[in-house]
Amino acid sequence: MSNVRAARVYRExxxxxxxxxxxxxxxxxxxxxxxxxRSLMGNGSVIALVGQRGTGKTQLAAAMIGETIKQNVDDTxxxxxxxxxxxxATQFFMRVKASYDGSRENEPAIIKDxxxxxxxxxxxxxxxxxxxxxxxxxxxxxxxxxxxxxDTVLISNQTPEDFISNVGPSIADRMNExxxxxxxxxxxxxx
Numbered sequence: 001m002s003n004v005r006a007a008r009v010y011r012e013x014x015x016x017x018x019x020x021x022x023x024x025x026x027x028x029x030x031x032x033x034x035x036x037x038r039s040l041m042g043n044g045s046v047i048a049l050v051g052q053r054g055t056g057k058t059q060l061a062a063a064m065i066g067e068t069i070k071q072n073v074d075d076t077x078x079x080x081x082x083x084x085x086x087x088x089a090t091q092f093f094m095r096v097k098a099s100y101d102g103s104r105e106n107e108p109a110i111i112k113d114x115x116x117x118x119x120x121x122x123x124x125x126x127x128x129x130x131x132x133x134x135x136x137x138x139x140x141x142x143x144x145x146x147x148x149x150x151d152t153v154l155i156s157n158q159t160p161e162d163f164i165s166n167v168g169p170s171i172a173d174r175m176n177e178x179x180x181x182x183x184x185x186x187x188x189x190x191x
Contacts, residue, residue: 013065013085013117029186030056036182037064037153041119044149045179046142046171048125050156050163054188057155061086061121064153068119085117088124092141093134107137111144118150125156126166139170146174159183 025031033049037060040047049057065085087095092114099105105113114120128134145152154171156163160181164172175181 013069025056025059025189027056027186027189029184030060033182033184034060034063038067040179041068041151043178044146044151046146046152046154046175047179048154048156048160048163048167048175048181049184050158050160050181051184051186052188053157054190055184055186056189057157057184058123060184061123061153061155065119065121068117068151071118085119086121086123089122089128089134089138090124092122093128093137096137111141114141115144115148115150119153120145120150121153121155123155125154125163126158128166130166135168138167142171142174 025034033056037047037049041064049060051057068085095105096107096110099107099110122138128138142152154163154167156166158166160183163181
C-alpha cells in the first residue's frame with residue numbers, strides 16, 4: 001500500500017481537516033469505545049456512536065475510517081479514491097433531493113455509489129426530520145450496505161433510547177446482528 005495513495009484517499013473521503021489532522025484520544029472511555037467499535041467492524045455491521053456533543057464520536061469514526069483506508073486502499077478502493085465515506089445525514093438527503101432536479105444522478109445510483117466504500121459514516125443522524133421519505137431512504141441505504149457486508153457507522157447526539165426511537169425498529173434490528181450502540185457518556189472534551 002502506498003502511503004501517498006492512502007493519504008489522498010483519506011483527504012478525499014469527506015472528512016474535514018479538523019478530524020483528519022487529530023491524533024487519537026487518550027481518554028480511557030474513548031479508548032474503550034474505540035476498541036469495541038473496531039472489534040465490531042468487518043462484517044457489514046451497523047454501529048451507532050451516541051452521546052452528548054463533544055465526546056469524540058466523530059473523531060472515533062475518523063480513526064475507524066483511517067484504519068479501514070489503510071487495510072483496503074489497494075484492493076477494495078482501486079484507482080478511484082473519490083469515494084464518500086463520511087457525510088452528515090443532511091448531506092445525504094440533500095444529495096438525493098438534488099437528483100430530482102435533472103441531475104445525472106438518481107436515487108438508485110446514489111445508493112449504489114454509497115455501497116462502494118468498505119465503511120460509511122453518517123454523522124448528525126439526530127438532525128434528520130424523521131419523515132417517511134427520509135426513513136425509507138436511510139433504511140434502503142443501510143439495508144443495502146448490510147446485505148453487502150459493508151460497515152456503516154451512525155453518529156448521534158442522543159441517548160441510546162432516543163437514538164433507537166429516531167432510527168426505528170428496522171435499523172435497530174440490523175444493529176443487533178454484529179453491530180450495536182456504543183454510548184460515549186463522559187463529559188465533553190470541548191469544555
